[in-house]
Amino acid sequence: MGGYCGKVLRVDLSKGEVASEPLDMELAKKFIGGRGLATAYLRREIDPQVDALSPENKLILATGPLTGSSAPAAGRYMAVTKSPLTGTVASSNAGGKWGPQLKFAGYDMVIFEGKSPSPCYVAIRDGEAEILPAEAYWGKRVWEKTDALVEEFGDKRASVLTIGRAGEALSPIAAIMNDKFRAAGRSGVGAVMGSKNLAAVVVAGTGRVEPEDKEATTELVKELRTRLRENAVTGEGLPTYGTAVLVNIINELGIYPTRNFQETQFVEADKASGEALAEKYLTGRDVCWGCPIACGRYSRADDVEGGGPEYETIWAYSADCGVSDLASVIKANAWCNEYGLDTISAGATIACAMELYQRGLVTKEQLGDGPPLEWGSGEAIVEWTRRMGTGEGFGAELALGSYRLAEKYGVPELSMSVKKQELPAYDPRGLQGHGLQYATSNRGGCHVRGYLIAPEVLGVPEKLDPHALEGKAGWAKLFQDLTASIDSLGLCLFTSFALTADDYAGLYSAIAAPGCTAEALLKTGDRIWNAERLFNLAAGVGPEQDTLPKRLLEEPVADGPSKGRVHRLPELLDEYYRERGWDAEGAPTKEKLAELDLV
Amino acid sequence: MRVTVRLFASLRKGRTKSAVLDLADGAALRAVLQRLEIPEDEVSLRLVNGQFAEFEQVLASEDVVSLFPAIGGG
Numbered sequence: 001m002g003g004y005c006g007k008v009l010r011v012d013l014s015k016g017e018v019a020s021e022p023l024d025m026e027l028a029k030k031f032i033g034g035r036g037l038a039t040a041y042l043r044r045e046i047d048p049q050v051d052a053l054s055p056e057n058k059l060i061l062a063t064g065p066l067t068g069s070s071a072p073a074a075g076r077y078m079a080v081t082k083s084p085l086t087g088t089v090a091s092s093n094a095g096g097k098w099g100p101q102l103k104f105a106g107y108d109m110v111i112f113e114g115k116s117p118s119p120c121y122v123a124i125r126d127g128e129a130e131i132l133p134a135e136a137y138w139g140k141r142v143w144e145k146t147d148a149l150v151e152e153f154g155d156k157r158a159s160v161l162t163i164g165r166a167g168e169a170l171s172p173i174a175a176i177m178n179d180k181f182r183a184a185g186r187s188g189v190g191a192v193m194g195s196k197n198l199a200a201v202v203v204a205g206t207g208r209v210e211p212e213d214k215e216a217t218t219e220l221v222k223e224l225r226t227r228l229r230e231n232a233v234t235g236e237g238l239p240t241y242g243t244a245v246l247v248n249i250i251n252e253l254g255i256y257p258t259r260n261f262q263e264t265q266f267v268e269a270d271k272a273s274g275e276a277l278a279e280k281y282l283t284g285r286d287v288c289w290g291c292p293i294a295c296g297r298y299s300r301a302d303d304v305e306g307g308g309p310e311y312e313t314i315w316a317y318s319a320d321c322g323v324s325d326l327a328s329v330i331k332a333n334a335w336c337n338e339y340g341l342d343t344i345s346a347g348a349t350i351a352c353a354m355e356l357y358q359r360g361l362v363t364k365e366q367l368g369d370g371p372p373l374e375w376g377s378g379e380a381i382v383e384w385t386r387r388m389g390t391g392e393g394f395g396a397e398l399a400l401g402s403y404r405l406a407e408k409y410g411v412p413e414l415s416m417s418v419k420k421q422e423l424p425a426y427d428p429r430g431l432q433g434h435g436l437q438y439a440t441s442n443r444g445g446c447h448v449r450g451y452l453i454a455p456e457v458l459g460v461p462e463k464l465d466p467h468a469l470e471g472k473a474g475w476a477k478l479f480q481d482l483t484a485s486i487d488s489l490g491l492c493l494f495t496s497f498a499l500t501a502d503d504y505a506g507l508y509s510a511i512a513a514p515g516c517t518a519e520a521l522l523k524t525g526d527r528i529w530n531a532e533r534l535f536n537l538a539a540g541v542g543p544e545q546d547t548l549p550k551r552l553l554e555e556p557v558a559d560g561p562s563k564g565r566v567h568r569l570p571e572l573l574d575e576y577y578r579e580r581g582w583d584a585e586g587a588p589t590k591e592k593l594a595e596l597d598l599v
Numbered sequence: 600m601r602v603t604v605r606l607f608a609s610l611r612k613g614r615t616k617s618a619v620l621d622l623a624d625g626a627a628l629r630a631v632l633q634r635l636e637i638p639e640d641e642v643s644l645r646l647v648n649g650q651f652a653e654f655e656q657v658l659a660s661e662d663v664v665s666l667f668p669a670i671g672g673g
Contacts, residue, residue, distance in 0.1 A: 231669075232643065232668065232669030233669050233670060233671035234671070236609070236668075236669070237608065237609075237668065237669055237670040237671055237672075238671060238672065240608075240609065241608055241670070242672070243672030243673060244672065245608050245670045245671075245672055246670065246671075246672040246673070248607045248608075248665075248667070249607065249644060249665075249667050249670060252605070252607075252646055252649055252665040253646065253649055254649045270616075274608070274672075275607065275608060275611065295672070310672075311672045311673065312673075447673060448673060451673055453673065454671070457644075458644070458669075458670065458671055459643070459644070460671070463651075493673070494671070494673070497671045560649060561646075561648065561649025561650055562649075
């Protein structure tokens with residue numbers, strides 16, 4: 001079968017052993033690769049009720065059959081495990097070059113199990129892997145560690161995947177970082193790595209990803225690359241301004257969550273927008289392996305230079321904290337990268353803390369010599385992100401994430417999260433479909449399980465009324481299923497601004513699975529979604545958590561274009577369960593499981 | 600009547616970020632593009648007072664018009 005290496009690297013960190021085993025191709029046919037296949041392996045190999053930070057949890061780093069192939073934007077891998085943040089399945093996705101290098105080294109995925117007795121890292125090259133000591137790297141910043149590990153590995157092509165101090169300290173909002181600035185950011189996957197005393201995974205290879213049908217692949221890839229280049233979003237908008245181009249449209253629509261979702265418009269949004277970033281701070285572009293879109297940014301503010309910031313990061317540190325100084329956002333983002341923190345959760349947690357401070361629940365005395373957590377304070381977002389990374393003083397409380405922080409002060413409802421994971425940069429009170437998607441996402445608060453911003457705001461593939469309820473349950477299911485497939489193939493989700501389910505089926509068919517159709521691909525996405533749901537139900541995360549923060553359901557927006565609106569989840573959820581073939585309790589019916597050949 | 604126009608992303612190139620225009624009563628959104636010499640095919644997303652609008656929408660005094668090219672992100 002083309003596309004796949006056909007091999008899994010299994011690393012037993014407790015015993016200090018590495019072993020190669022064949023990829024389960026029967027399972028791969030049902031779950032593709034990446035997110036889907038790793039979830040299937042995880043379900044088979046762990047009890048969903050294990051403590052996420054115990055040696056019994058496993059961490060799977062998985063590519064898809066298209067990762068590292070000639071398909072456009074095929075540079076992705078997924079980190080799949082049980083999340084210490086949400087208690088659900090975690091599947092965090094990142095670009096860069098780590099995924100392709102793993103394929104070139106001969107493996108589709110790596111499964112880490114157990115716990116190393118002391119800090120270690122794993123070096124993989126061309127079918128060989130070894131566990132090496134990493135005491136010297138523990139506690140080091142991501143950038144410095146990455147350079148040092150490439151040097152020690154002795155091959156400049158090597159890609160380094162690592163964690164920062166946040167992951168080492170088991171923060172449930174710690175990210176896995178690769179290639180310095182790329183992050184498998186969400187759901188605390190970095191803490192799982194930290195819990196295993198696994199400091200890094202360095203990989204390089206000289207192999208190639210061979211497609212099943214070379215001729216068909218070449219022809220289709222050429223056509224799709226042209227389409228991506230000619231598309232206004234993937235060919236111009238994203239390459240020119242990066243993801244931050246969204247700031248102004250989302251703000252103008254009155255769906256830009258401000259001051260911990262107390263408001264939905266930020267009057268100073270344009271000062272911290274994609275346009276402002278391009279005008280004043282941009283130093284270059286960051287391109288993931290094999291990507292014709294090149295949305296990544298490099299930016300510089302004073303003496304701080306690095307990758308990003310992305311749209312979500314800008315929102316979390318800017319509007320959500322009431323900060324208009326983009327230089328401070330860039331610096332806070334840099335601390336997240338250096339200490340390995342998820343920028344959405346980190347920024348949104350500071351926003352939550354600012355509301356606790358506003359209400360007098362957190363006092364100045366508690367903050368010691370740190371800056372007051374006042375709305376709009378650039379100094380506060382930078383310094384408290386640094387202390388979140390190092391765990392100094394109140395920074396250690398912030399590193400718990402917003403839910404555990406707000407719960408500690410008796411007000412969990414002030415955490416703007418779903419399943420304890422912080423919501424991203426779109427207020428669902430003005431986006432009924434996207435809000436439904438937030439509530440039902442299998443990894444908690446998340447925008448990339450089914451990006452309904454595309455139809456509800458951007459008009460892709462067609463324009464939907466963001467306030468209407470009709471048909472939204474079906475759209476949510478469709479987007480969730482398609483996204484699950486794209487994530488499992490190893491492609492970047494941004495390709496979906498220009499490509500269709502037929503295109504993805506065509507690529508999968510030419511490279512790995514001859515005869516695949518769009519219908520079959522979507523059914524596979526449905527199967528993956530249900531497998532994730534089964535994991536969550538078995539882990540004890542049930543339908544009671546398919547909800548939104550009280551504020552978004554009960555507090556009408558006070559002003560602006562979304563004035564008077566709340567999210568109408570109760571009117572949508574039953575229909576969504578029916579669309580999914582689930583019972584009233586949100587569990588897949590026997591018929592549905594039989595249809596999907598799922599147990 | 601006076602309307603405020605805000606331009607974003609590539610629509611700002613060689614133009615302005617925002618402008619206040621005097622338009623004839625009953626003018627439609629399309630008149631804003633004509634006044635600023637913006638080709639219609641460059642404008643993908645159009646808002647009037649934060650609500651989606653078509654080129655034909657008739658404007659009122661003090662309206663705020665926001666214009667965007669095709670954009671995406673996430």
